[in-house]
Amino acid sequence: MNTFQLILLVLAVSFCGKLLSHxxxxxxxxxxxxxxxLESNSNNVSSISQVIFTPTNSSFLPxxxxxxxxxxxxxxxxxxxxLIVTPINDAxxxxxxLCSKKHGYEMRIRSGGHDFEGVSSTxxxxxxxxxxxxxxxxxxxxxKKTAWIYGGAMLGEVYYAISQKTNAFYFPAGICxxxxxxxxxxxxxxxxxxxxxxxxxxxxxxxxxxxxxxNILNRKSMGEDLxxxxxxxxxxxxxxVLAWKLRLVPVPELVTIFLTNMMLxxxxxxxxxxxxxxxxxxxxNLSIRVQMSSEKIxxxxxxxxxxxxxxxxxxxxxxxxxxxxxxxxELNVTWEICQEVTMIQSSLFFAGYPTDTSREVFxxxxxxxxLNGQNKLDYARNL
Numbered sequence: 001m002n003t004f005q006l007i008l009l010v011l012a013v014s015f016c017g018k019l020l021s022h023x024x025x026x027x028x029x030x031x032x033x034x035x036x037x038l039e040s041n042s043n044n045v046s047s048i049s050q051v052i053f054t055p056t057n058s059s060f061l062p063x064x065x066x067x068x069x070x071x072x073x074x075x076x077x078x079x080x081x082x083l084i085v086t087p088i089n090d091a092x093x094x095x096x097x098l099c100s101k102k103h104g105y106e107m108r109i110r111s112g113g114h115d116f117e118g119v120s121s122t123x124x125x126x127x128x129x130x131x132x133x134x135x136x137x138x139x140x141x142x143x144k145k146t147a148w149i150y151g152g153a154m155l156g157e158v159y160y161a162i163s164q165k166t167n168a169f170y171f172p173a174g175i176c177x178x179x180x181x182x183x184x185x186x187x188x189x190x191x192x193x194x195x196x197x198x199x200x201x202x203x204x205x206x207x208x209x210x211x212x213x214x215n216i217l218n219r220k221s222m223g224e225d226l227x228x229x230x231x232x233x234x235x236x237x238x239x240x241v242l243a244w245k246l247r248l249v250p251v252p253e254l255v256t257i258f259l260t261n262m263m264l265x266x267x268x269x270x271x272x273x274x275x276x277x278x279x280x281x282x283x284x285n286l287s288i289r290v291q292m293s294s295e296k297i298x299x300x301x302x303x304x305x306x307x308x309x310x311x312x313x314x315x316x317x318x319x320x321x322x323x324x325x326x327x328x329x330e331l332n333v334t335w336e337i338c339q340e341v342t343m344i345q346s347s348l349f350f351a352g353y354p355t356d357t358s359r360e361v362f363x364x365x366x367x368x369x370x371l372n373g374q375n376k377l378d379y380a381r382n383l
Contacts, residue, residue: 030103031083034128037099038085048092051134053084060084063131082126088134090242094214097240100128101212109236111182112136112152112365120183130240132182140165145248146205147171151182151241156351156362162248163344163359169248170343172197175289175350177362185244186235192312192350196284197249201231206245209235216242254340256313256320257349258333261306268307271330275309278328285314286323289350312346 031054042048053060063084082105085096100107105128110120112133120129132152138161140147149158156177162170172193174184189200197203206219209230219227226238235241262268272290279288289310294303309331313320317338324333344362345355353361 034083034099034103037102038095041095041098051086051092083128084131085128086131086134093210093240096128096130097214109240111180112154142166145169147246147248148243149181149246150243153181155179155181159344159347160359160362167253167342168250170251171246172203172249173200177351181244182241186230188232192287195287203247204231204244205247208242209239210242211239251343252314255343255346256317256338256340257346258311258338259308260331260333260337261308264305272307274330282327283323287312
């Protein structure tokens with residue numbers, strides 16, 4: 001580990017460390033003192049009181065549960081937050097940060113997307129959950145090929161806002177529309193356009209960022225080192241990202257999608273083996289995702305494996321078929337399983353919706369599908 005990497009590791013805990021500096025002095029802080037702190041340091045007592053929720057408030061549990069998209073955390077044994085604050089502006093975030101430090105609360109930041117591990121909504125220590133879901137405007141500027149995204153937005157809301165303005169640009173993010181932009185961009189973020197445009201975090205060009213001392217910084221004022229590390233190193237480890245400025249990337253008016261699947265008995269193992277060698281070197285306009293699942297063989301007690309290949313090509317069907325015929329004929333992609341669609345329709349497809357579904361589904365938070373389980377993706381690398 002070099003000196004620079006060591007410095008980054010120290011910085012990674014500095015934000016949370018400072019927030020926790022009072023916890024050991026006051027292991028069981030009183031939320032009434034915290035509320036009094038918020039009110040006394042706020043310019044608008046009425047406004048701040050409307051965004052504070054304690055366990056004695058009837059809205060407390062529903063507000064916590066509404067954005068907990070993994071059902072395995074919605075149970076009585078789950079360690080719950082001491083307080084919830086749902087700010088609507090920077091000033092309310094600033095005073096929440098101030099009072100969290102003063103009264104010994106850890107802070108967890110929830111941007112509204114699904115959280116597989118519950119780290120934004122559960123803890124074994126007294127903490128304040130800063131829920132940013134009320135701060136989620138998406139401002140798209142097609143002329144400048146950029147968009148400002150506030151921390152509480154989900155990827156589907158970003159896709160929807162872009163599609164309302166243009167079909168010629170998009171943002172290279174993930175397939176799951178219910179992911180919150182804060183955790184996604186702070187963790188790097190990969191998706192179908194990664195081979196051509198890199199990680200989602202590579203296409204963040206500026207931020208509005210509040211550090212532990214409640215200074216609001218941008219890329220220029222924070223410096224390139226901090227700007228680099230919050231785009232993949234976990235933004236919440238260093239402060240609170242209020243908003244992200246994204247670079248939109250050019251895409252064709254129509255792209256091609258396909259889905260094909262096969263069983264082990266149909267030679268899926270050999271076809272997947274070739275996939276691992278073909279896809280890394282094929283045209284960067286083509287992305288193919290693989291999903292494997294076990295299933296029971298009908299009328300037997302035996303199981304087999306089904307492999308699904310989902311494809312997105314930034315171009316026409318003819319060009320895609322010609323490419324696959326030359327490089328990967330074993331996949332057997334034909335006209336019949338291909339569709340030419342807009343990028344927003346491709347996002348619907350990969351999110352599990354029919355391509356003729358109204359794009360408004362991405363702007364409707366009540367349509368979010370709840371999960372119940374734990375996912376893990378494994379990567380192997382030859383060193």
